[in-house]
Amino acid sequence: MHGEFFMNGDIACAEGGISGGCRLFAGYPITPATEIAERMSQRLPKIGGVFIQMEDEIASMNCILGASWGGVKSMTATSGPGFSLMMENLGLGVITETPCVLVDVQRGSPSTGLPTLVGQADMMQARWGSHGDYEIIAISPWSPQEAYDFTIKAFNLSEKYRTPVLVMTDEAVGHMTEKVTILPEDKIVLEPRRKPPLPPDKFKLYSYDEKNIPWAPNAGDGYRIHVTGLTHDERGYPVVNAETQNKLVRRLVNKIRLNEKEIADYKGFYMDDDPEIVIVSYGITARPSLSVVRRLRKKGMKIGLLKLNVVWPFPEDVIRKIASIATSMFTVENNLGQVSIEVERVNFGRCPCFQIGHAGGEIHSPEEIIKEIEVSLKNGHR
């Protein structure tokens, strides 16, 4: 299907998965992400794909990893409580370098929290939620259209960098209905699987290119691969020592960190005249933030918005540049201080930094953001 549709962010996300090449979806019902699974259960059986409802989110995450090694692009979707359960095997996906897409439709939290209401408080969990050192790619849509576009993008990034990619959407985007343009198949550019450049007798499973990215065959391709969650060498064999650990973990981290500029995706609004005040925001919260910028511009304030499309890896360069020009920075997000910590870290005292947070349950109103900006500008840094 393609053309213009009126659909919510969850449905758009499912359609983005299908357009992105997803042919196996494994999930478990959870508000407010259930519509993604429901849509997949309607669509995949009709296009030669597999939908399976697993026994829990732990199984869902494992199932998509297995499917990926079986040669099929795969995806799951959940919300906070399920996201917590997926952390264990997100780590397996990271260390085994398995392309797949995990959608988190964030809701108010912690724990069961606010199942039907918005939140953005899983951002640091997205960054660090599984144990150990690693880097991850996380992208955050602010509209149903972006839920569609970014899910395609997530599949492409996962194949390109051989890593799980997180789509950090939220209840408001998930349940918001807007116009969405679904692209015809021939207009979508899909990243192919990085198949081994060498025959089985010459190929090492975790050999890698100059960007630290490996290739991999699928199970059944005749390569007789060994894939393990243990620290492993280039052959994929477990080697339990500090030297192998150092080499592997540094490469896993560098695979994302050193390619950050290539992965980075952000959009500036009213940023061309190097504004004095810059709001950094992402996902649903970037929408009231943009409204704030427009209102304050009308009042003559030199203010701009940096909307992060890719939140992780964190776009250090652009934040640093802004911090050295702006006189103050505000991070607006629907949590009590997560991405703002990264903004402050990278800003490194170049200009005062403030977080305009929210505990969740509703999105910020432009009025409360304006009020907080005014108070902070008056009182200075806390």
Next chain:
Amino acid sequence: MVIDKHPMDDWLRKDRIPHIWCPSCGIGIVATCYIDALRASGIDRDKATVISGIGCTGRIPGYMNLDSFHTTHGRALPFATGIKLANPELNVTILSGDGDLFAIGGNHFIHAARRNIDLTVICVNNFTYGMTGGQVAPTTPMKAISATSPYGNFEHPFNLVHVASAAGAIYVARWTTLHVRRLRNAILEAMTKRGFSFIEVISPCPTSYARSNKLGTGLDIMRFYQQRSVIRHGFDPAKTDITMSSEIIVGKFVDSEKPTFTDNYEEYCKKLKENK
């Protein structure tokens, strides 16, 4: 005649030998039986995939010169479900331990069996967590001593073949590592049968379980299996509990037919197309 090459050499990752298993451990026997069954099956070895969770048995795939996946603790079955649904041509076998498959992985086990995913599960049951040093397991018999039941286990154990059959497995058997020929034949039967097959292999853990329960050497345990095992094909799996003093009832308990997940899913998709 001098044989300079072990007949299994080509099937193992020789560059990973020696393996980690203790002398007299039964896991190597199970690995050998699997390879022997695979060779006899005529299955294209490049379409054979072995998957495990974590633990001593979980290390089997790492030694097999086949596509092999060593996943997280308890998660071999959902991973295997994904790989099988992605490519139904693959012959997928799960080799893992009792703690992995029935404690942390218990929920995944019953649901994979319920769905009748076309997988073969070989569970090495040594009644304990061997790799972590012999703690109490969901299979540890009452009164048995372990590192976390130092005064004798007081929890009721699972009877694995009963669990498997109740959850819907279409093939259920139990053998010990003494029954090498029967075990190999059971694996062959299970891997060539469509649907969710389950084989429990009673196996010695000489270092932990046998030592703490004074069961003697590896040879003593084999003798114990010989004396205690009773072959009863078709026996009610509900009546095959294992205790410290009981017989070990072995044999093939379930051998039935029902459509697999993939059979039903394909039918479902076909109907959708016809109704279009």
